[in-house]
Structures are given as structure tokens and as C-alpha cells.
Amino acid sequence: MCLAIPGQIVEVVPGAVAGAVVEVVGVRRRIDLGLLLDDMPVAGDWVLIHVGFAMSKISENDAREQMELLRMLGECEAAVEEVAGYGLGDEDDGRGQAS
Amino acid sequence: MKYVDEFRDPRLIRRASDEVRRLADPARHYRLMEVCGGHTHAIYRFGLKDLLPDNIELIHGPGCPVCVLPMGRIDDGLAIAARADVIFAAFGDMMRVPGTTGSPLEHKARGMDVRIVYSPLDALKLAQANPGKHVLFFAIGFETTAPSTALTLLRAKALGVSNFSVFCNHVTIVPAIRAILDSPDMRLDGFIGPGHVSTVIGCRPYEWIAQNERKPIVVSGFEPLDILQSVVMLLEQLHAGEARVENQYKRVVPWEGNRAALRAMAEVFELRPYFEWRGMGFISQSALRVRDSFAQWDAEQRFDVPGVRVTDPKAAQCGEVLKGVLKPAQCKLFGRECTPEHPIGALMVSSEGSCAAYYNYEHRKSLAMAGLDAHD
Numbered sequence: 009m010c011l012a013i014p015g016q017i018v019e020v021v022p023g024a025v026a027g028a029v030v031e032v033v034g035v036r037r038r039i040d041l042g043l044l045l046d047d048m049p050v051a052g053d054w055v056l057i058h059v060g061f062a063m064s065k066i067s068e069n070d071a072r073e074q075m076e077l078l079r080m081l082g083e084c085e086a087a088v089e090e091v092a093g094y095g096l097g098d099e100d101d102g103r104g105q106a107s
Numbered sequence: 108m109k110y111v112d113e114f115r116d117p118r119l120i121r122r123a124s125d126e127v128r129r130l131a132d133p134a135r136h137y138r139l140m141e142v143c144g145g146h147t148h149a150i151y152r153f154g155l156k157d158l159l160p161d162n163i164e165l166i167h168g169p170g171c172p173v174c175v176l177p178m179g180r181i182d183d184g185l186a187i188a189a190r191a192d193v194i195f196a197a198f199g200d201m202m203r204v205p206g207t208t209g210s211p212l213e214h215k216a217r218g219m220d221v222r223i224v225y226s227p228l229d230a231l232k233l234a235q236a237n238p239g240k241h242v243l244f245f246a247i248g249f250e251t252t253a254p255s256t257a258l259t260l261l262r263a264k265a266l267g268v269s270n271f272s273v274f275c276n277h278v279t280i281v282p283a284i285r286a287i288l289d290s291p292d293m294r295l296d297g298f299i300g301p302g303h304v305s306t307v308i309g310c311r312p313y314e315w316i317a318q319n320e321r322k323p324i325v326v327s328g329f330e331p332l333d334i335l336q337s338v339v340m341l342l343e344q345l346h347a348g349e350a351r352v353e354n355q356y357k358r359v360v361p362w363e364g365n366r367a368a369l370r371a372m373a374e375v376f377e378l379r380p381y382f383e384w385r386g387m388g389f390i391s392q393s394a395l396r397v398r399d400s401f402a403q404w405d406a407e408q409r410f411d412v413p414g415v416r417v418t419d420p421k422a423a424q425c426g427e428v429l430k431g432v433l434k435p436a437q438c439k440l441f442g443r444e445c446t447p448e449h450p451i452g453a454l455m456v457s458s459e460g461s462c463a464a465y466y467n468y469e470h471r472k473s474l475a476m477a478g479l480d481a482h483d
Contacts, residue, residue: 086199
């Protein structure tokens with residue numbers, strides 16, 4: 009919950025709520041950009057993600073290092089599981105509601 | 108001894124480690140506190156203690172949100188969730204944390220509707236998908252997660268979702284540092300400041316530590332090299348008789364923090380006059396509650412909350428360990444009654460808790476060397 013997960017913005021989703029599709033080690037999920045309103049990322053940018061929200065923009069190199077750090081801390085699988093779990097009940101990913 | 112070659116850039120690690128040895132005065136004993144649980148985990152995982160001279164002691168601070176939550180708050184949340192129409196939603200970290208009558212996971216086994224969510228927004232979605240139920244989101248965390256809960260409440264209000272509420276246990280890191288500095292049995296020389304909390308609050312909130320308490324603080328990244336560099340920066344300040352706030356983690360932490368996140372928090376939350384921290388007692392203005400303008404989404408205003416207070420088991424010395432007065436292995440229960448598989452204190456539950464980190468990396472290693480197996 010406290011260690012940030014690095015991901016790359018695949019697509020900024022237009023709409024009333026600032027959101028984006030992000031990719032983390034091959035897993036694509038919807039995240040919220042509401043905490044980066046002052047410094048909105050664009051497709052291709054790298055961000056640090058906490059509990060479904062992009063928290064800060066980072067460089068590609070920092071993103072790679074952060075993922076390596078998660079791997080070394082044994083937190084990589086948990087991070088991917090977290091990202092895969094985002095968007096519970098989302099219609100667009102067809103997963104329905106989790107239990 | 109940790110072999111320097113195992114690190115990604117052994118040359119830089121060796122240089123930083125040499126620099127620490129050059130700067131550390133052999134006649135002094137340095138006590139440096141890493142405030143954040145993520146740092147504690149990294150320090151154990153990478154065996155950083157082995158790269159520091161013996162007279163530099165790293166003290167593990169209170170920055171693990173699961174660990175500092177008093178058991179009574181878990182009982183309170185579960186008491187609300189005992190109502191038949193309530194779904195209890197929380198992050199996975201919370202699921203194994205024991206309450207008086209068991210953890211959320213154990214309550215689930217007994218029939219309570221308990222769901223793991225990875226984002227507070229997903230708890231809100233759960234409410235929208237279950238109009239006949241009420242979804243209670245058990246919110247925990249420092250300033251890293253509080254803005255996400257705030258935005259979720261703003262969203263709930265905008266969408267008019269009425270079957271959703273937050274049981275707010277968000278805490279703030281600076282008052283906890285103040286409480287530690289005020290504690291008479293604690294003498295510290297400086298702080299390794301939290302990394303991700305600081306992406307939100309920035310570096311200014313730490314300035315009083317330098318100015319009033321004359322202690323240096325260095326906001327640090329999480330890599331082994333980051334942490335060693337932060338120790339070097341602290342020693343340089345101590346060597347020069349200075350006390351400043353420095354930012355080692357500039358690549359992620361802006362000095363002013365994240366204004367959008369601070370705005371969302373200010374709109375939704377206000378400071379509680381005081382809040383209980385496990386092992387540390389009541390600390391004034393150390394936690395957030397939901398503002399009256401969001402009362403409809405505040406579980407504490409919406410439901411009868413028993414307000415349970417539970418004293419920790421007397422034999423468990425979580426408070427002393429949390430404040431850094433005792434090392435994990437000095438607690439009477441460590442590794443015997445209290446293990447990661449059967450935790451008694453919360454410090455043994457989370458991977459960021461200093462007891463679990465010590466157990467997983469140091470204790471298992473020494474058991475293996477003695478030819479014994481840990482209990483798993």
C-alpha cells in the first residue's frame with residue numbers, strides 16, 4: 009500500500025473525471041489522474057501509482073529502477089496483483105464484480 | 108556480511124559506504140531514525156546495517172499505518188460491519204490484522220461480507236453495484252493514501268452515492284515525529300524522512316525539526332543507494348554542526364509537495380483534536396476526520412460506533428519497539444508467541460512492520476544458520 013507502483017500511460021481517457029489507461033508489466037488497467045490535475049501526464053509518460061491514483065510523474069529510468077526495487081523487495085507480484093485488481097466492477101474490462 | 112557485489116551498482120554502493128565510514132566520528136554513537144515503514148523493509152532486505160559502521164544505529168520509526176492503528180479501531184469498524192446490510196471493504200494489508208474477536212479475514216470466514224479492494228474508488232464502485240447494501244470503506248494510511256480517499260469522497264458526493272461511507276483512520280506523520288522527539292527515553296541525532304508521504308506534503312512540514320529541535324532530516328528514496336546517500340547527507344550535517352531539511356529524493360519529491368492532493372485533503376478532511384496511536388498513546392492533531400460537509404459519507408457520523416479501547420497484551424512490547432526504545436528481538440514475545448504466521452502485535456503483520464521485517468530477514472537467517480527451521 010505504501011510503496012508506489014510505476015506504470016506507463018497508454019491513453020488519457022477524455023471525460024468529466026480525469027483518468028487514464030496505464031500499463032504495468034503487461035497489465036493494463038484504468039487509473040485516476042485527479043491528483044495530477046496541476047501537471048497532467050500525456051500518453052507515453054511514466055507515473056508512480058498509489059491505490060489506483062497516479063501520484064507523481066517520473067522519468068522512464070526512475071520507473072525502471074522503481075520496478076527493480078519492488079522486485080528486489082519481493083513486492084513485485086503484490087504490485088501486479090494490486091494493479092490487476094483495479095477497476096473492480098468496471099464494465100469496460102468485463103470482469104464483473106470481484107468477491 | 109552483505110557482499111557489496113550483489114547490488115545493482117556495487118561501485119556506487121561501496122563509495123557511499125566508504126564515505127559513511129570516513130564521516131562517522133568513532134568517538135560518537137549515532138542514532139538515526141527512518142520514519143517510513145518502506146525504508147525499514149528496504150534496510151532489512153538489503154542488509155544495509157552490514158554496510159554501516161557499528162556506531163551508526165538505525166532506529167525504526169512509526170511509519171507503518173497498519174502497525175500504529177489501535178486494535179479498538181479495528182473492533183469499531185467490524186462492529187459497524189456486523190450489520191446485515193453492510194459490506195466491509197479494505198485494502199489487503201488490513202485483512203490479517205487482529206481485532207479482539209479476530210481479523211477481518213476471520214470475520215469473513217464466519218459469514219461477514221468482507222471484500223479486498225485495491226483502490227478506494229473500487230469500494231465506491233462496489234456501492235454503486237450493490238444498491239441494496241451499504242459499503243463501508245475502512246480507510247487507513249498516512250498522507251500517501253489520504254488524498255485518494257478524499258478524491259473518492261468528492262466523487263461519491265458528485266455522483267450522489269448514498270450507500271457508501273468511509274471509516275476514516277488516516278494519520279499524519281509530522282505529529283508522530285513530534286511525539287517521538289518529546290519522548291524522554293528517546294535520543295535521536297537525525298531522521299531519514301519518508302519518501303512517498305513527502306511527494307504529497309513536500310519538505311516544508313519538516314522545517315521545525317531542523318529549526319526548533321536542531322535535528323537534521325533528509326527525505327530519502329527507497330533504493331539501497333538512496334538510503335546510504337541519505338545517511339551520508341545526515342552525517343555531513345552532523346559533522347558541520349548543521350540542522351537542515353534536505354531532499355535526497357528530488358527525482359520524485361517536489362519541495363512544495365502535490366498541491367492538487369493537498370487541496371483535495373483540505374476540502375474533505377480536518378484534523379482531529381487527538382487520536383490514539385498503538386503503543387504511543389494519544390497524540391494531538393495527529394489524524395484526519397471527515398468534515399461535517401461530508402457527514403453523509405462519514406461512517407462515524409452515520410453509524411453508532413462503540414468507541415472500543417483495547418489495551419495491547421501486556422507482554423507485547425509494541426509501543427517500545429514502535430518508538431525505537433527496544434529492538435524487535437528484545438520483545439519477550441518475538442519469534443515465540445508472536446510470528447508473521449500468528450501475529451499478536453500489528454508490527455508482525457505488515458511487511459513494513461519492523462518486527463515482520465526483522466523476523467523475515469534476520470531471524471530466519473539466524474535460525475537457518477543454527478540449523479533450525481522457522482515455523483512455516
